[in-house]
Amino acid sequence: MKALQIVVALLLLTFSSSATFAQQTTTLESGKAIDKTIGADETHSYTLTLASGMYGLLRVDQKGTNLAVSVLSVEGQRLRHADLDGAGIPEQLPLVATETTQYRIEVT
Numbered sequence: 001m002k003a004l005q006i007v008v009a010l011l012l013l014t015f016s017s018s019a020t021f022a023q024q025t026t027t028l029e030s031g032k033a034i035d036k037t038i039g040a041d042e043t044h045s046y047t048l049t050l051a052s053g054m055y056g057l058l059r060v061d062q063k064g065t066n067l068a069v070s071v072l073s074v075e076g077q078r079l080r081h082a083d084l085d086g087a088g089i090p091e092q093l094p095l096v097a098t099e100t101t102q103y104r105i106e107v108t
Contacts, residue, residue, distance in 0.1 A: 025045045025047055038108075042108070043107065046106075048095075056096075060082075066083070067083075069105065073101075
């Protein structure tokens with residue numbers, strides 16, 4: 001049996017009423033947390049690539065506000081969405097790639 005490979009992508013986001021910045025896409029790397037501030041009307045975009053058979057756990061720590069997390073295919077189809085918990089409780093989305101796949105992650 002082939003061993004399951006594990007990838008953990010962490011996003012640590014805080015809320016702020018800062019001005020809106022130009023949208024940029026950041027690549028997520030296994031085990032590397034990203035600590036960013038997100039404004040009320042902002043969407044932050046990230047990419048995550050998983051090889052076939054890999055497991056990824058996407059975690060967004062909500063500090064001070066309720067955030068929503070969406071996982072989209074390269075074509076823009078929404079595959080997963082989490083907006084279940086309130087501020088201070090992390091949103092978590094597990095992903096298992098059946099083939100090598102690049103995902104787009106949106107945090108709003």
